[in-house]
Amino acid sequence: MNAESSVPTAAGAVGVARPRVEGRAKVTGGARYSADEPVPGLAFGAVVVSTITRGRVLDIDVAAVQDMPGVLGVIDHRNAPRLNPEAGHFFGPDGGLRLLQDDVIPHAGRPIALVVGETPEQAYAAAQALPVVYDVRPHDTEFFFGHPAGRPASALFDGPVDVGDVDAELAASAVVVDERYGTPEEHCSAMEPHSATAWWEGERLQAVDSNQGPYQIAVTLATLFCLPPERVRIRVEHVGGGFGSKGMCGPQLILAVMAATRFGRPVRVTLTRDQVFLATAQRPATDQVIRIGADADGRLRAIDHVAAFELSPLAEYIEGCTELTKTLYAAPAIRTRLTAVPLDILPPYSMRAPGAAPGSFALESAMDELAERLEMDPLELRLRNEPVVGPVSGLPFSSRNLVACLRQGARRFGWADRDHRPRMRREGSLLVGTGLAATSFSTGAFPSTASITAEPDGTFTVVVAATDLGTGARTALTAIAADALEVGVEKIGLRISDSDLGPAWSAGGSRGTASWAWAITEAAAKMRGPERPATVTADTAHLLGELPSRERHAYSAVFAEVTVDPATSEVRVRRLLGLFAVGRVINPLMARSQVIGGMVGGLSMALHEEGVRDPVSGRHVNPDFAGYHIAAHADVPDIEAEFVPDHEPGLPMGVKGAGEIGNVGTAAAIANAVWHATGVRQRQLPIRLDRVLED
Amino acid sequence: MKEFAYQRASGISEALRLAAGNDDVRYLGGGTNLVDLMKAGVESPTRLVDVRFLPLDGIRQVPGGGLEIGATTTNSDLAAHPEVRRRYPALSQAVLAGASGQLRNMATVAGNLLQRTRCSYFADPSQPCNKRAPGSGCSAIAGAHHNHAVLSWSPHCVATNPSDMAVALAAFDAVVRYETLDGAGDIPLEEFYLPVGDTPERETALPPGALITAVRLPESAISPLSRYRKVRERASYAFATVSIAADLDIRDGVVRSSRIALGGVASRPWRARTAESLLLDGPATADRFRTAAEAELAAAEPLPGNAYKVTLARNLIVAVLTDLAASPY
């Protein structure tokens, strides 16, 4: 299959709503996650993390705990194996991986020791008792736009753009919105804490680890420990959610490998929940200024989106807040800038819908403010600024169905009846408001390999180093393989979740399914070729380069209705509707679950989530689920999601990623609804009680 | 968690003997707070005396009126009890507003009364906290205190009491009953929690080693319409930002008596005596409710990060009293 394909016409597993293949295992407790794997002779590692934000370790008094019951030993910077400083990720070398290499403490929550014991209780008791002496140095964790340490962000993607003359267009605009928006540090908060179990089988390092891509992680781990890649094997049967936080080689895995090496037996390291908050990556805080100018009829003249985010000097990262601004609306002048502010914090990393989630909150709030000042329907404002080609790139869109999302959503939601003035609707003592947001999320694929073996019994074994975080990858890839091989799903035996299965992209960037599916369909095409080989392997690396340049995005429109109690400032989301253009839908049941889940994440971002730091110590003060609220059952209404017909011509089966777009836009739709209810703009997330409270 | 011995007490006197004279022994009820604090290293008892198997559960009518709630009655059983729902609905609502179904099935009435603050600095042994480590300082006053006390705190501690149940008990003039080796005693709920002062580590007026045996509710609920309302940063499964238990007796448009207690604003359930006395014999109007609320909260000394709680508490008092006044008797 090459470049722009046509719609496949295969047998028909794709497009059918089907329960997950692992459904039974998940409702009977039989699905095994990383910490569930029985391993004989297992020892347990308890991580000790820094309680200070910056400084040095002066002493760790190992002798004080060495004789405690069950303690096997302690690993710290004085006896840990040396790690390769070149190891890193997508953004290059990552100092966050170089654990226990020196006495330097770059951020609070940095792992500084691992205590290994015969039982979890013994290991944790010793870890709690381990005396650590620090040399405390001044720190800076206070993020804000204009911080003197700010510098241009890496331009690996979402680099600065200048189209047209923004200042001149703003000066010529009838109406200008110039506002500042902020989002706090947010945590992925997958329900499964990061856990790894490592051991040596002869010369080969074996690990079971909760991560989003066993192959990529194995490569990083091999680099880190200076091992040939073939000597590292990582498996991960089921993963209890990732949302970005398991995309990297996690501290649990690095420390488990160190301990297995040192103590010569299998060691399991499971992060405690507070350590998941403190030592696995969060979404950085953002501070964004948007200026939008428009003519009186609502036609945009200019968008100026200048955003800052925080990061750590240990690792490069890009929170691409301004990416959407380059493609969502037509405007003769578009300018974007992205500033990175290095602070004494854990290196931030991608959290579900990186860049787009905070970026769209700013852009889509600003668009709503523009509609308000124009006294225009916010829906009409968006429809009026639909671009024909990429406003910055000039490239054609591979497929763009935002208008369909907006129109169908508006019809279904009853948008036409809306009085666009704020604070006009009351029900009893409650204020009621509605809001919407339009969104996009880039789509595409990364190189992967897959192989297929025709078994003597007429079934096919399909092998790809994919992983299923709850996305439904197992079920989706089974259907894709069945259609590609033109057999029923019962003929497909899918093997995933193992780095030994060959190079493959991770579950991330909304590109997991597309990347793996491409490799599977390539392999299937070979399998159906004239030679009919028993086993085929396909690698899509060369094909990706042949894809013509296009603006490739998924789209959605999100509609929200909220109630606000003006006495108590309680905000409740009463209705939430999303219309999605995500290419061909492989399994409507699971796809709906995934985008609804994303909208729940967006609701949670809008109303609840906020990593709070102590202004004095710089540490997180709410690293637990009682302090860091994620939406609970009672916060979430019966969300509706529908798909508009869509097809991505550049990717097999016409798929686009659906993993992240659900998160995008929901926060702005809710914030806009809160304005509509109360007349007060919410430009800083989360929309807390004190921010809504009226005197 | 440090190692500890565990023993099921076979009777009250055995429990008292096992705990006598040893500060490192703790009674174990539902464990929802104690076990958690042991994991965090905030509590390190050398012995747990399990009191859940003592004959201290159940709710019974007290001769002469009122109810006696056994100390080990679970929160769930308390909230579901027909007499509590009929006569003290604010208590049932308060309990149901707390924690989760699972936690309410575990937590006991006595344990609920004795639960510790959810101040994050208290729960983190690496941070200064006068309540946990007297003399080490209060991290919250200069730190993150968004959800801390606005009334009657001291420079030594600005933590709040997290109990919902206790707020309703305070409104109903409940009495805490306990036993010691020297005999039994009663403490009115309003005196049960000590002022913060310079000893935030001393939280209750219970004598050392005392075992709570029951909570007694007097007959004098003034209406069958008492109400508990809780405002928090999530619709459920979150501690109160501000909460209120209230009851009103209005006849011919005039307030004959009232009971108002607030949660989330102080180190103890805050009985709003000033507001109650201002309301007495006056008209049941929103203006009067607001005046009374403002008078009650005049004593508030909010920190920069929690001043909103004063406004919120005022609004909540007015809203709930207005609702009660409009309710059909």
Place this chain on the structure above:
Amino acid sequence: MTNDTRSVISLRVNDATHRLCLDNRRTLLDALREDTGHTGPKKGCDHGQCGACTVLLDGRRVLSCLTLAVTAEGAEVTTVEGLAGDGELRPIQQAFVRLDGFQCGYCTSGQLCSAVGMLAEHAAGWPSAVTADLCPDGPAPALDAAEVRERMSGNLCRCGAYPSIVRAILEEAR
């Protein structure tokens, strides 16, 4: 002190008895996961803040992470593994599969045990924080979506499967 800090107990799990000598510190959750082979209950937070460890103790839903194993001696523990009898899924398990009441599945064991316990609580006439009329003399509160959401709020789900979970439970309740 060493002898004092361990206890020999009989733990009844899903109708089987396990004789165990445990560190008193061991929680019921860890005893199930490490000693009796029941890894269905999950450790999401270990602090009673997520519900993933929910099991039934004598039929009532509790958090096994805050229950010391030694205190469960003499009680009947039911884990997610014990919900389906003889290989046949319970209707609520079937509804979770059919309506996609989970994604990653990590909170699912807790959601299911919690739902089973919650339905029994509702059947016993227990009110919730959103029950409009607490008076015990009227009809029992109907189990609508708002009631289910409130009663299930002790079970967090980060994938955001809440709407399908609620639908599955309502279907079971009907």
